[in-house]
Amino acid sequence: MEKRNWFGDLLSHPKEVVTVHSVDDIVRVLTDSSKYPSPVRATGSNHSTTRCAVANEGTNIDMTGMNKIVSIGSDTVTAQAGALYIDVAKELEKQGLQFYVNVELGNLSIGSAACGGTKDSSMPGEWGQVASYVAGMKLVLPSGEVLEVTEAQPDLLQIMRSSYGLLGVIFEATFRIRPLQSMAVYHETFDLEDFAQSLPAIFGKPEAIMMYLWPFDNKITIEFRKYHDRNDRAPSRFVWWARNIVWKNFSPLFAFLVTKLVPIKGLRYFILDTFGILLRFSMNYILRSPHTSPTDQIIRYPEKSGMSRYTFSIWAFPEKSFLQTLRDYFQFCRAYYRSNRYRCNMLNVGYRIAQDQQSLFSYSFHEPVVSIDPVSTGDPGWKEFLLAYNEFCSDHGGVPLFNQSYGITQGQARKAFGDRLNTFEETRKRYDPQNRLFNHYFQELLSIGSE
Ligand SMILES: Cc1cc2nc3c(=O)[nH]c(=O)nc-3n(C[C@H](O)[C@H](O)[C@H](O)COP(=O)(O)OP(=O)(O)OC[C@H]3O[C@@H](n4cnc5c(N)ncnc54)[C@H](O)[C@@H]3O)c2cc1C
Known part of the structure; x- marks a missing residue:
């Protein structure tokens, strides 16, 4: 049997796929290894961009x-x-x-x-x-x-x-x-140097900060969000509706079509960069409102991906050295394009995330972080770019996510998580001594056991 992740680039070949409807169904699968072979991997919507849910020769539990x-x-x-x-x-x-x-x-x-x-x-x-x-x-x-x-x-x-x-x-x-709670949202665009000057003030604001990054234009657009106490007005639905339509449909479809129809790379990226100027203008002047509903940020993607699908990867970096990391990343993207003629055909994003020890593999376990996430329609060269990006990220003290950072190596995982991998592995062995749930992907990353 063949199953693909939502984007469609990662294959899983389980022997059995079981859609469960009750706890008993799950118990039945887990306790009958002759009918339902290992590894057993549960899946939700299968949106992950890594092989975390792959169950080759094993069993997929569809939740x-x-x-x-x-x-x-x-x-x-x-x-x-x-x-x-x-x-x-x-x-x-x-x-x-x-x-x-x-x-x-x-x-x-x-x-x-x-x-x-x-x-x-x-x-x-x-x-x-x-x-x-x-x-x-x-x-x-x-x-x-x-x-x-x-x-x-x-x-x-x-x-x-x-x-x-x-x-x-x-x-x-x-x-x-x-x-x-009612939430305000607005955007501001900075040149890299303006951003560098304003960074203490930007990070000092009591607001959530998400970024759109354009390495080839040296531009950063920041999405600021903050709650406020005035809940007496109906929220504006327009801002998130417009953002969601562009992000979910228009932007990836446009990037896909331009990449497909314009083989001359200079012209292709001129068109995409011009589109970027339009996006920045719209964000600065249209995507702003003092009253929105936080729930409206959440997007329902189609169950099956079509021509407007996109993919991405992510690593998180210490906030204290983020400016240098960002400068280096912009340089890295330019240098990579010069030597490989490949660059992401969509933009990059980044999230500022608080220090957080609530989960063992939290990527902000030790300090606040800011992520850098390249986004693409997955055109030829994307995967190779990500392997180089992984090296860049690991060299810059980055931390990956096991379900969202494609192609990380065991050495990169160990450098990022250190002893926390051992702590996890000790617990895992206690709960799963027979490696019933342990697929090849995690075996490689945790570097213990065999399939
Ligand atoms: C277009 C797109 C946009 C995205 N945007 C964001 C975003 O804005 N923010 C963000 O954080 N992420 C985003 N993601 C990534 C996504 O949130 C994660 O990959 C997430 O894990 C996907 O959820 P899922 O239900 O599809 O999980 P799956 O891919 O199905 O599974 C993920 C992992 O969880 C395990 N798992 C699933 N269900 C269970 C269960 N019931 N019990 C035990 N283990 C289980 C699986 O085995 C696997 O290891 C995006 C992905 C795509 C493709």
């Missing part, structure tokens, strides 16, 4: 059949693992509530959100990783036993929050939530 919201309280929501983040967020919004972290990918499944890497720019005083707000989860262990982990077991919960389905299959998770 999308378990998609109910179990309960909504004043400060928590509990949902089944296959529920989509956007569906839960919309239900919360109806009740005057919201998630803390409103990631752009609405197709993110609750199971993956609870145990995998995610990012959005941190609102002041808050974290930027969805799993950091997990208050509890229920999972089926490889032995078939059901385990509930709560905030009463902080060390175990910290490991579970970045367990990527290697300790068990999550069927239900509870997240901390908050009252819905």
Whole structure:
């Protein structure tokens, strides 16, 4: 059998694919290794850009059949693992509530959100990783036993929050939530040198900071977001609607078509750079409003990707040396283009994320970080570019995400996470001594065991 991730570039060849509808279904799969061979990998929406969910010769547990919201309280929501983040967020919004972290990918499944890497720019005083707000989860262990982990077991919960389905299959998770609050958003564009001058003031603002980066134009557009107490006006839906349409459909489709139809690279990138000028103008002058709903940031992507699909990769860098890293990255992109005639046909983005030790593989475990995420329609040369980018990132003290940073090596993972890999591996061996859930991808990265 062949399964592809949402973007379509990563293949998995499981012997069995089982769409589960109950806890008993999951128990049955995990306890019958003759019918359901190892490795067993659960999938939600299969949006990951790495091989984290690949189950070659093994079993894929498709969680999308378990998609109910179990309960909504004043400060928590509990949902089944296959529920989509956007569906839960919309239900919360109806009740005057919201998630803390409103990631752009609405197709993110609750199971993956609870145990995998995610990012959005941190609102002041808050974290930027969805799993950091997990208050509890229920999972089926490889032995078939059901385990509930709560905030009463902080060390175990910290490991579970970045367990990527290697300790068990999550069927239900509870997240901390908050009252819905009106949010202002606006954008400003800087030249690299202006940005360098203004950086202390920019990072000093009590606002969430996300960036659009244009290495070939030396430009940075910042999206600022902040909550405010005036909840008395209906939110403007236009700003996020327009951003979402452009980001989800128009921008990748345009990049795809220009890349396909304009083989002369000078002309191709002239057109794409001109499009970038238009985007920056629109962001600065149109995408701003003092009253929006945080939930509107979340995008529902089509179930099957089409011509407007895009992909990306991400590493996070220490905030204290980010300016130098950014300068070097712009140089790196130019040098790479000069020697390889390849550059990303979409822009790059970046997120400022607070220090966060809520999960073991948090990429901001030691300090606040800012990410650099190249984005592309995956045209020829993309994967090779990412391998060079990985080296650049690792050399600059970057930290990757196991589900969103393509092509990382064991050495890069070890450099980024150090002893935390050992801590995880000790726990993993306790919960999964037979390597029932351990696929080739994680074996290589953790560098222990064999498939
Ligand atoms: C177009 C696009 C836009 C994106 N935008 C963002 C963004 O703005 N912010 C962001 O943070 N990320 C973003 N992502 C990345 C995405 O959030 C992550 O890759 C996420 O893991 C995808 O969720 P999923 O449900 O598809 O997980 P999958 O890819 O299905 O699984 C991810 C991992 O979780 C494991 N897993 C899944 N379900 C379970 C379960 N029930 N129990 C145990 N383990 C499980 C899988 O085995 C795998 O290791 C984007 C991806 C794409 C393609």
